[in-house]
Amino acid sequence: QVQLVESGGGLVQPGGSLRLSCAASGSIAGIGIMGWYRQAPGKQRELVATSTSGGAINIADSVKGRFTISRDNAKNTVYLQMNSLKPEDTAVYYCNKNLYGVNYWGKGTLVTVSS
Numbered sequence: 001q002v003q004l005v006e007s008g009g010g011l012v013q014p015g016g017s018l019r020l021s022c023a024a025s026g027s028i029a030g031i032g033i034m035g036w037y038r039q040a041p042g043k044q045r046e047l048v049a050t051s052t053s054g055g056a057i058n059i060a061d062s063v064k065g066r067f068t069i070s071r072d073n074a075k076n077t078v079y080l081q082m083n084s085l086k087p088e089d090t091a092v093y094y095c096n097k098n099l100y101g102v103n104y105w106g107k108g109t110l111v112t113v114s115s
Contacts, residue, residue, distance in 0.1 A: 002026045002104040004095045009109030020080040022095030030073035032099040038091035085113045
């Protein structure tokens with residue numbers, strides 16, 4: 001059973017930074033697509049960024065240039081560095097791992113951007 005545990009969310013002022021981490025267990029490290037999605041109140045869940053095991057990255061236009069996804073295959077962990085945060089980045093951020101077409105989700109971590 002694949003389990004994903006996120007950490008690093010919290011309250012930050014506009015223009016600030018946060019780093020999210022997601023550790024996966026129960027699966028072989030280094031395989032599958034890992035990434036982040038977010039869901040703001042009243043909105044659908046949307047892709048933020050994903051990274052394949054080979055390092056190919058897909059990142060949403062809304063965060064391009066501000067957010068960076070990275071991955072440590074040896075640790076089976078994915079990170080999301082978020083800089084220049086805006087109030088519209090406020091959401092619950094979910095870690096995702098897609099393994100052979102099956103999606104696994106973390107419970108989510110809340111990021112609130114507010115002054």
